[in-house]
Amino acid sequence: MELIVAKFGGTSIGNGRRIKKAARSVVKEYMKGKKVVVVVSAINKTTDELLQIVDEAMEDAVTEKQLAEIVSMGEMTSVRIFSSAIEALGVKSEYIDPFMDEWPIITDSNLLNAKVDFEATEKKSKELLKLLDQGIIPVVCGFLGRDPNGYITTLGRGGSDITAFLLGHCLKADEVIIVTDVGGVMSTDPNKLQGAKKLDKISVEEMRDLATHGAQVLHPHALKYKDPDINAKIIGFEHGDLSAPGTEIIGPSKNKMVKTTTLNPEPISVVAVVGEKILNKPGILAKLTSKLAENSINIIGISTGQNSVTIFVDKKDADEAHRLLHDVVIADDNLSSLSLGRDIAMITISSPDFIDTPGIISEITKPLRDNDLNIVEISSSQTSVVIFVDWNDGKKAYELVRGVLE
Template sequence: MRVVAKFGGTSLGSGDRIERAADSIAAAVEDGHEIAVVASAMGSTTDDLLEEITFDADEADRAQIVSMGERTSVRMLKAALSARDVDATFLEPGHPDWPVVTDEYGEVDVAETRRRAREVAESLDAVVPVVTGFLAEGPDGSVTTLGRGGSDTTAVMLGKYMDADEVVIVTDVEGVMTGDPRVVEGARNVGEISVDELRNLSFRGAEVVAPSALSYKDGGLGVRVVHYQHGDLLSGGTSVEGEFENLVDMRERPLACLTVAGRAIRNRPGVFQSLSAALGESDINIDAVASGMDSVTFYVDEDEAERAENILHREVIAAEELSSVTVDSPLAVIRVTGGELPNQPGVISEIVEPVTEARINLHDIITSATSVALFVDWDDREETLELTQDLF
């Protein structure tokens, strides 16, 4: 089995933890597995180094300075592996075998990085490469970085280009949890989660796997998150399933748009909950929700529009903060889903511009971490779908 194991800063935060990491790597090698290692800077080294740059440093100098954290980690981990009679070598920018390179725009040079990663993979049966995470090498040989969470990106990228069976993210949490164990009681490990679910959570604050890393995951590559105390790289934790695909999809049945207006509706606790609960208790599925300063809009199946209007009207009558409910139908929704959407500056305007140029009225646009939903008149659905598909 070929595995890329990424050790986060907390899992390398002390000599004891480096020893633990080396033990888990050595055990996997002894069992006959091919292991490549990606290492983050020890503990909070990168943040500490950034805080000490109180002077006006250019990007090249800043990259060289912050790279020292990862450079130290790979040397420590390589030495710990050598002490266990594991043949290991560390790779950093400037090394002849260094794999991760960027182009003149600072983007990953996919073709060259894939070629170099495959060359590194060819020697995995004889040596364990310990690669600095977060760092890349520019076309001129300069040190560049992959941004926040870059070590995760390094690991999943190399896993993909090395044709690995699995990428194991070793961190200080027991996989993906049902909630933050520091805040909620009874939080437990989620044994399996889809890549779509995890990336949405990651963009909304869950610090498990960097969302930029998950863009590199394909269906044939396993990704797992384990706690550094687990000690076994090949079991446990949370498995991340599936892959991102750019997808343009149109809902087959028309929707109705029900808008409830009211004074300072967002500032009164419980208003949204009471409205959505009233619909849910009557088995009316809510396809999407949008909110404004003084309104909340629910999109439901058009067949349920009349019943939903009556339900919401009762809520309006019962609450003095609410003033009215209106209905607009039939509407269509075209959704664009893709793992790369959040990483594309201007992507919303690129999706919307052809639609507006065709003089199609957009009733609403709802975005999430990995999708954009366009709401248009039912009669405009086919043209909107065609325009959007042309983009992808």
């Protein structure tokens, strides 16, 4: 029997009419013979209102334990109303909050920004399967957890997304559906550009980067629990139908879920282009990269400074890249000269945990510093760090930084 985890955001249950529509959409899937676990956020703006009241009443005097318990009231109210709405439609439902034995989300004791104890959560989640087998629809508080002492914890703002994907993973669901106030993931913010279009599909890696850089559609931390074998999509609440099309979230790729350190087997060459204050000259970067693209030369990396642009290419392409970029330098008065540098090694360190690991770059670079290995260049994203060192230092640097992930 197909199992769905459906998460409803605060706006999608923002009033009684929307809650009724959401409940009907759940019951509709249930009547098709599917098992459904519901995750709900606090009703629209409830958490913000509670935080404002706390600030006015106590300011800094509130303890973390008190604050976690207070803000949890938004989700605890939502599950009770939503579960009752389902039962009003003639289907059995039970709300699940952190005070109950069936509560599945177990965390550490960082009360306001807790980390999930995955092993304990996976074990406790099986309690929900017992309810599902009895024909009951569980409605679970999003955003909340419980620590080993029985205290309520919170997963941080947007934590309901984490709850949904985490339960999907632990219960081996067939699909996770995120119901929001938008019809899916857009090509950009439609409030800023009228030409924004809904995407039919987006990869986990793209979605994570988009969310980390400010898109409010989905919490980026939730995606580390996205199982490659589980379907997932984002839909708008206005449909009132969990089968409605939205944006499908693809992946992640199997190799993106593991921690890896790789050393590029071939040397990388550096071409440095210089000119006075070229960072402030529009179009310079486009001229350089376009020239290489027109001649099918791949750019492995690029960095910019106030007076320089450094481009990394495969060693086999270095002489041709040097010649082509020299033509650009000669033709542009804003550029003065360029140089073809020494061979360097490229080491890539990847982990889905980097996104919420403070100080990871320091951890990676420390063993290099301790062994007097110079870093030529470094770049990073939400899930990877790329280090360039002298080619002769490549193997040693690789061995040193590989231990960071172990």
